[in-house]
Amino acid sequence: MNEETNNKIDLDEALYRPIYETGKGFYLTVSVLLLIIFFTLFIYIRQVYYGLGVTGMNQPITWGFYIVNFVFFIGISHAGTLISAILRLSKAEWRRPITRMAEVITAIVLAIGGLHPIIDLGRPDRVLEIFTAGRLQSPLLWDVTSITAYFTASTVYLYLPMIPDIAKLRDRGGKMVWFYEFAAWGWQGTEHQKKVLSRAINILMVMVIPIAISVHTVISYIFSMTLQPGWHSTIFGPYFVVGAIFSGIAALLIVMIAFRRFFHLENYLKLIHFRYLGTLLLIMSLLWFYFTFSEYLTGIFGSEPHELDVIFYKFTGTYAIFFWAMVLCNFLIPVVILAFKKFKTIKGILIASISVVIGMWLERLNIVIPSLANPRMELGTGMYIPSITEWSLFIGAIAVFVLGFVMFSKFFPIISIWEIEEGRKESVEEVEKRVKSYLPGPANVTE
Amino acid sequence: MPKWAMAIDLDKCTGCGDCMAACKLENNVAIVDPEQADEGRVMLWMDMMTIYEGEYPNIKLKRIPKPCFHCDNPPCIKVCPVHATYINEEGLVGQIYDRCIGCRYCMVACPYTAKVFNWYEPEWADEFKSCMNPDVSMRMKGVVEKCSFCAHRLQKVKENADADDREIADGEYMPACADSCSADAIFFGDLENKESKVYQLSQNPRAFRELENLGTIPKVFYLSERE
Numbered sequence: 001m002n003e004e005t006n007n008k009i010d011l012d013e014a015l016y017r018p019i020y021e022t023g024k025g026f027y028l029t030v031s032v033l034l035l036i037i038f039f040t041l042f043i044y045i046r047q048v049y050y051g052l053g054v055t056g057m058n059q060p061i062t063w064g065f066y067i068v069n070f071v072f073f074i075g076i077s078h079a080g081t082l083i084s085a086i087l088r089l090s091k092a093e094w095r096r097p098i099t100r101m102a103e104v105i106t107a108i109v110l111a112i113g114g115l116h117p118i119i120d121l122g123r124p125d126r127v128l129e130i131f132t133a134g135r136l137q138s139p140l141l142w143d144v145t146s147i148t149a150y151f152t153a154s155t156v157y158l159y160l161p162m163i164p165d166i167a168k169l170r171d172r173g174g175k176m177v178w179f180y181e182f183a184a185w186g187w188q189g190t191e192h193q194k195k196v197l198s199r200a201i202n203i204l205m206v207m208v209i210p211i212a213i214s215v216h217t218v219i220s221y222i223f224s225m226t227l228q229p230g231w232h233s234t235i236f237g238p239y240f241v242v243g244a245i246f247s248g249i250a251a252l253l254i255v256m257i258a259f260r261r262f263f264h265l266e267n268y269l270k271l272i273h274f275r276y277l278g279t280l281l282l283i284m285s286l287l288w289f290y291f292t293f294s295e296y297l298t299g300i301f302g303s304e305p306h307e308l309d310v311i312f313y314k315f316t317g318t319y320a321i322f323f324w325a326m327v328l329c330n331f332l333i334p335v336v337i338l339a340f341k342k343f344k345t346i347k348g349i350l351i352a353s354i355s356v357v358i359g360m361w362l363e364r365l366n367i368v369i370p371s372l373a374n375p376r377m378e379l380g381t382g383m384y385i386p387s388i389t390e391w392s393l394f395i396g397a398i399a400v401f402v403l404g405f406v407m408f409s410k411f412f413p414i415i416s417i418w419e420i421e422e423g424r425k426e427s428v429e430e431v432e433k434r435v436k437s438y439l440p441g442p443a444n445v446t447e
Numbered sequence: 448m449p450k451w452a453m454a455i456d457l458d459k460c461t462g463c464g465d466c467m468a469a470c471k472l473e474n475n476v477a478i479v480d481p482e483q484a485d486e487g488r489v490m491l492w493m494d495m496m497t498i499y500e501g502e503y504p505n506i507k508l509k510r511i512p513k514p515c516f517h518c519d520n521p522p523c524i525k526v527c528p529v530h531a532t533y534i535n536e537e538g539l540v541g542q543i544y545d546r547c548i549g550c551r552y553c554m555v556a557c558p559y560t561a562k563v564f565n566w567y568e569p570e571w572a573d574e575f576k577s578c579m580n581p582d583v584s585m586r587m588k589g590v591v592e593k594c595s596f597c598a599h600r601l602q603k604v605k606e607n608a609d610a611d612d613r614e615i616a617d618g619e620y621m622p623a624c625a626d627s628c629s630a631d632a633i634f635f636g637d638l639e640n641k642e643s644k645v646y647q648l649s650q651n652p653r654a655f656r657e658l659e660n661l662g663t664i665p666k667v668f669y670l671s672e673r674e
Contacts, residue, residue: 051588052549053566058487060560062551122549122564122589129529129548140528140552226556227522227661375560376658377513378498382487 012420015413018263020174025262026410033403040396043389044119052122056387060379061372065390066120069397071219071364072247073113074147075240076357079248080106081154082212085205093431094276096423097268100416101259102252103158108404109251110151112397117143119393139221150208150215157204160197163187164418176411216244223367230299230310230371239291246284246330247360250353253277255405257350259414268415271346278349281356282338289331309374318383319370322362329359449615449637450538450666451596453625454648455512457671459632462510467493469627470514473597475583477569490563492594493624509673512633514624515540515561515594516657516665523553523562531591538638538666539596549589558661562593596635597622617643638666 047054057064080102087095117140118127134141167187170180187193220240223231233239253274260269299307314323337343337352373382408414470476470493477490498509517540524532524540531547534540542562554562568588571579579585582599586592604620617636625633636645645668648654653670 051565051567053483053488053588057566059489059554059563060487062554062564117550120550122551122591123547123587126529126546126548129546133529133546135528135530138526138528138552140526140550144528222552226526227558227663228555372555376558377560378496379494379560 012417015415015417018409029406033399036399037396040392043392047389048124054387054389056385056390060375061369061382061384063368063372064384065386065394066116068364068368069394070113070116072361073109074219075244075247075360076251077106077109077113078212078216078244079252081157081208082245085208088205093423093427094273096419097415098273101255101414104408105251105255106154107158108401110154112400114147139225142218143222146215146218150211153208153211157208160200161416162412164189165413165416168417213241216240228371229306233295235295239295242287242291243360243363246288247357249277249281249284250356253349253353257346274346274349275344278338278344281334285331285334306376310370313374314366314370323366326359326362326366329355330363448536450639452638452645452666454634454645454668454670456632457511457669459630461630464495465627465629466512466624466633467491467495469623473580473623475579475585478571488566514667516559516667517596519664520662522556522558522663526552526556539598541595541598542592544584544586544590547590551591554591558658562591564591565589
């Protein structure tokens with residue numbers, strides 16, 4: 001099959017439009033976001049100057065929002081690479097308009113999440129000691145290792161499938177050709193190049209899955225390796241991974257719905273895509289409930305006093321409202337919406353996704369704070385109220401996320417154009433052949 | 448090699464808080480202003496747990512002095528990413544302030560909540576500034592600190608003993624809290640030395656350690672008839 005390059009009127013013109021046409025909305029969004037980010041930067045510099053006292057953290061609650069957000073953002077990052085890799089691996093044809101967005105989420109959110117432990121440091125000026133004097137026995141170092149590996153793998157995994165699209169942009173001419181020319185690495189779409197690219201993607205997608213799983217497992221190890229009640233649990237690894245994928249899918253759905261609305265991509269992101277991902281979200285919601293249920297039932301049944309203290313604090317203590325809100329947001333709302341076809345519209349799925357993202361953030365809060373608030377020694381219960389500093393940095397982090405997406409979509413197509421083309425040209429035939437090979441009938445010669 | 452340990456006789460302790468004050472002065476522990484202290488940022492190396500049991504009018508009050516327990520198997524050093532906390536051959540668990548990056552993982556991992564953090568640059572009233580202990584290094588904002596069993600006193604004791612070419616006598620090395628205790632409730636010494644007072648107290652049937660089931664092996668023994 002020959003490459004049809006440089007069509008002046010491309011079938012996928014809608015995907016190029018946001019790159020070449022810049023409206024007022026873009027400048028407005030970017031300036032508002034930059035304003036928020038600069039304000040956040042100021043707040044952070046203030047924190048470095050005065051010390052962590054400007055936050056709401058204290059003794060015994062020595063970890064607060066920063067660690068909650070760290071776990072939360074890294075969790076969201078599982079949207080991407082993992083989901084896109086699994087969908088690619090399982091040859092799910094409906095993945096084509098989704099994978100790019102998913103991978104971008106990973107790259108941006110991972111960078112944000114990875115910064116959080118540094119924001120949390122009392123002495124950020126000494127952060128390089130992690131490399132000069134690091135102790136590999138510390139779970140924090142495992143984290144540094146796995147997050148770096150995941151970031152590297154997922155940015156490469158984002159970049160490789162972008163090369164043919166960058167080449168398309170280069171061939172179109174216009175803005176920033178020099179950049180696209182550089183980033184396209186001389187892609188001409190020859191058979192050989194295609195073969196090499198598809199091999200590289202295949203290798204990466206297999207590699208990226210264990211790395212992604214390791215990242216969130218290791219984050220759970222930060223907690224479960226300590227002796228603290230509520231944390232010291234073997235279930236934490238898979239529990240965190242499930243939660244991460246759960247919140248990741250929800251974030252992906254929100255991003256998809258937003259881009260569909262703002263970039264008018266109704267033709268690409270159809271109800272069927274949302275329904276399929278919605279079903280996946282429903283499964284993860286049930287799985288999340290299963291893990292949560294097991295975790296608490298074991299604790300209550302064993303009734304070790306310190307463990308019980310933490311559990312009852314979660315159920316009835318000062319933070320109880322957040323616990324029950326978590327159950328509502330992570331289980332009741334999404335299950336009701338996603339289990340009935342009537343509610344499973346795009347609007348319904350958007351509500352479910354937002355609810356899950358909030359719920360998963362609350363879950364991280366419910367893991368970090370209650371265990372710290374109830375120390376084993378009889379020192380009374382601690383109380384944590386985040387200060388304006390922590391809230392600002394949280395909002396700033398979200399602003400960085402949105403800005404990252406806005407900027408990305410300004411320079412690159414948010415949906416993989418060549419993969420859509422490939423789907424249109426080759427996959428229909430290929431899938432037909434594949435389905436026929438599943439069916440009984442005269443033996444197909446294919447091995 | 449000696450193994451330094453403490454024994455606190457709760458039946459003798461009056462809960463007066465002398466040990467806390469002595470510790471604070473001895474170790475240049477920052478003085479946190481009252482609002483900050485209410486927020487849970489009080490800096491105490493030697494804390495005093497106050498436990499109320501029962502209901503009015505039958506209230507039982509327990510006052511338990513709580514230093515760092517200098518565990519033989521310390522959960523804090525296992526998690527430190529930069530070797531900022533360590534246990535030495537003599538069983539003292541120390542903190543390196545210039546190394547600490549302030550991640551507070553050790554505070555989170557300590558089941559005894561023994562560590563404190565410098566939320567702000569440490570401050571003292573002017574009257575205090577002239578009587579800092581020159582033997583104890585000052586801390587800066589953003590690092591974790593904790594009871595050192597007055598390791599600087601051990602240095603001096605060792606120097607004296609070396610100069611006289613003799614072993615350290617039992618009761619020669621005493622942290623400030625043990626030194627200052629007006630009820631004579633805090634004992635300190637070498638757990639390896641079977642003759643030492645601390646060793647004998649540790650074998651006392653009244654002796655127990657906090658959260659022994661965690662396997663941290665604390666080196667602070669409490670003695671009490673109650674409980």
